Amino acid sequence: MDAQARVSSFVKEHDLDAPAAYRLLDAVSELGEVSKEVCTSTAYGADPSAVDVSDDELGDALFALFALCDVLEVDGEAALETSLAKYEERLVESGGAGSGE
Incomplete structure (x- = not known):
């Protein structure tokens, strides 16, 4: 079972359904x-080499994106493949x- 299907099953199993707007807010909150x-x-950018992000927080963000x-x-997964192809094309061109915008 892929990650999105696992998240979908978890949401359904635990009655965590929510509309898209709430899912988006959750994703933004988790990225925050x-x-x-x-x-x-x-230290707010003073030492960029010290960056440390927990797997837990990244997992929460991924959960929120898959739920969205x-x-x-x-x-x-298909959306990611489309994006990777787009970036590959931009790199070549x-x-x-x-995006150059």
Whole structure:
């Protein structure tokens, strides 16, 4: 079973269904917690080499993103493959992965 299916099953099993807007807010909140760990561990950027983020916080962020994908009926793995292909194309065309906007 892939990660998104595991999250979907967990959400259903524990009656944690929520609309997409709430799932998005949860994902943003979890990424905020990751950001907090980065800021704290690096003394707000003073020591970038000291970055430390717990697996637990990254796992929470992944859970939230997979739950969002599930409620939107988006295959997270397929979305990632699409993004990787897009970045690969940009690297070939422009030498950078950014959108250039």
